[in-house]
Amino acid sequence: MNMSAIEKLREKFENRFHTEQTFREKYCQAPTGIALNPPDVVVTVRNEQDIVDIVTLCSRTGLPVIPCGARTSIEGQINAPQGGVSIDCSEMNAITDINIEDMTATIQPGVTREQLNDALQNTGLFFSVDPGANASIGGMAATRASGTNSVRYGTMATNVQAARLIMADGSVAKVGSRAVKSAMGLDLLSLAIGSEGTLGIFSELTVNLHPVPEMIISGVCAFDSVRNAVKTVTSALKSGLPIARIELLNIPAVRACNAYSSLGLPKKPHLFVELHSNMLSMAGNVALFTEHVHKHGGDVQLSEDPAEREILWIARHDAWWAFHAFYEGCQGIPTDVCVPLSRLSACIAATEKDIAETGLNAPLIGHVGDGNFHLLLMLHEGEEETSRIQEFLNRLAERALSYGGTISGEHGVGQGKIKWMSAQHETALELMKAIKSALDPLNILNPAKMY
Ligand SMILES: Cc1cc2nc3c(=O)[nH]c(=O)nc-3n(C[C@H](O)[C@H](O)[C@H](O)COP(=O)(O)OP(=O)(O)OC[C@H]3O[C@@H](n4cnc5c(N)ncnc54)[C@H](O)[C@@H]3O)c2cc1C
Structure with missing residues (x-):
């Protein structure tokens, strides 16, 4: 630990500077098999x-800096294996501009998605990216987050238009612009989105907003097989229906959500769905969507009642707690993979077979419109480090890659x-490392992550 840098930080930040162990311990998170390391x-x-x-001071002394927002990330992004300074951005939570005509909001990085949407009430606009947790928008940009709405409105990769980024030497870079498009030079904004605090720290972001749809219909569809549910998703998307959310729950997931949220759904694979459109075309959209469900042997129940909609999506977002309640005494190990839609059904079938053969409890839920699904491996203490689990996770990763x-x-x-x-990026990983060392030669920005 570099004492003089630490003392200077203490002097400058006074009661916003914390070294108490119990406080620091809230600033580390590590996935299965990795030690928890709080920052100094x-x-x-x-x-x-x-x-x-902070960055200028740390860059002079080589002290690591780890930015964080709402601390909801789950792959160890905010852990501090080399110690250093956690920069908590959660109090940088001012919304500096809402531009109705441009349909953008300019915010500090600690603004959460729920905070922004509350501020947008009565504007006719909303911020669409919804990772379930009430994450900070800086953290969401840094992890390239997505969620239930991304099938229609895109991920953080397409919903950030501009940002201010503090670089490893303390300089400030403006990336992107307020214009909807630009052909001026390298796209450094895209490089920053998803860089998990390893290339720079967002101090401001301009994000895209979307019109609140005139009409929203949501509901559930039950199928005899996951295969038929996924076939419905691909055919409905291909027909151009305005599907805003389409979430798969396999049978174990339905059982747990039934128990936790009193949904009373039949014990079958389900899609939770939401259509967004204007009033004029909604009837036709509902008829066409119903046709797709029936063609694949499913039953569908749709409603425009906002109260029913709320119950449905709260139940979906509560899935994490539902699984923990259902598999009592177990800790959930989350993981996600994403494959092309054409391979999704095969990938899920192979994964469900693997789960059964490995003897796991691992309910599956997914943003299937994006080809993305999550598993929560429900394990007893210490079990996550066994070779049985590690080999299962390796097979899942290899399967995702083998399906493109x-x-x-x-x-x-x-x-x-x-x-x-390395398995995913092969030689392109060397390009990423070259970019990291060019932008952060002392490796102070969130070290020991990603590369
Ligand atoms: C129950 C649950 C459900 C979830 N579901 C989803 C989901 O559906 N989709 C999804 O995408 N994720 C999901 N997540 C993961 C998590 O919510 C996202 O990764 C989220 O984007 C993290 O935001 P955060 O504010 O919590 O960031 P943090 O956890 O605080 O930080 C995450 C990363 O961002 C970096 N960072 C934070 N702030 C900044 C900044 N200002 N500048 C630069 N880097 C910064 C950190 O260094 C770290 O690498 C879920 C998590 C939970 C607990």
Whole structure:
């Protein structure tokens, strides 16, 4: 630990500087098999200059800096294996501009998605990216988050238009612009989105907003097989229906959500669905969607009642707690993969077979419109480190790659998925390392992650 840098931080930040162990322990998270490492210090920042000051100081002394927002990431992104300073951005939560005509909001990175949507009430606009957790928008940009709405409105990769980024030497880079498109040079904004705090720290972001749909219909569809559910998703998307959310729950997931949220659904694979459109075309959209469900042997129940809709999506977002309640005494190990839609059904079938053969309890839920599914491996203490589980996770990763997909669709790399970066990217991983060392030669920005 570099004492003089730490003392300077203490002096400058006073009661926003924390070294108490219990406080620091809230600033580490590690996935299965990886040690929890709290940072040496946590500093809460309130403006861009605070971040610049910390990074400048740390860059002189080689002290690691780990930015964080709502701390909901799950692959060890905010863990501090080399110690250093956690920069807590959660109090940088000002919404500096809502531009109705441009349909953008400019915010500080600690603004959460729920906070932004509350502020947008009565504007006719909303911020669409919804990772379930009430994450910070800086953290969401840094993990390239997505969620239930991404099938229609895109991920963080397509919903950030501009940002201010504090670089490893403390300089400030403006990336992107307020214009909807640009042909001026390299796309550094895209490079920053998904870089998990390893290339720079967001101090401001301009994000895209979307019109609140005139009409929303949501509901559930039950199928005899996951295969038929997925076939419905692909055919409905191909027909151009305005599907805003389409979530798969396999039978174990339905049983747990029934028990937790009193849904009373038949014990069959289900799709939870939502259509967004104007009033004029909704009847036709509902008729066409129903046709797709019936063609694949499913039953469908749709409703425009906002109360029913709320119950449905709360139940979906509560799935994590539902699984923990159902598999009492177990700890859930989350993982996600994403494959092309054409291979999704085969990938899920092979994964469900593997789960059964390995003797696991692992309910499956997924943003299937994106080809993305999650498993929560429900394990007893210590079990996650056994070779049985590690081999299962290796097979899942290899399967995603063999189907032309990716080892994470949204949870990111952190420390948890580093071991598969080379398998996924092959020689392109060397390009990523070259970019990292060019932009952060002392490796102070969130070290020991991703590369
Ligand atoms: C129950 C549950 C469900 C989830 N479901 C989803 C889901 O459906 N989709 C999904 O994508 N994710 C999901 N997640 C994961 C998590 O919510 C996302 O990764 C989210 O984007 C993290 O945001 P955060 O504010 O919590 O970031 P943090 O956890 O605080 O940080 C995450 C990463 O971002 C970096 N970072 C934070 N702030 C900044 C900044 N200002 N500048 C640069 N880097 C920064 C950190 O260094 C770290 O690498 C889920 C998590 C939970 C617990």
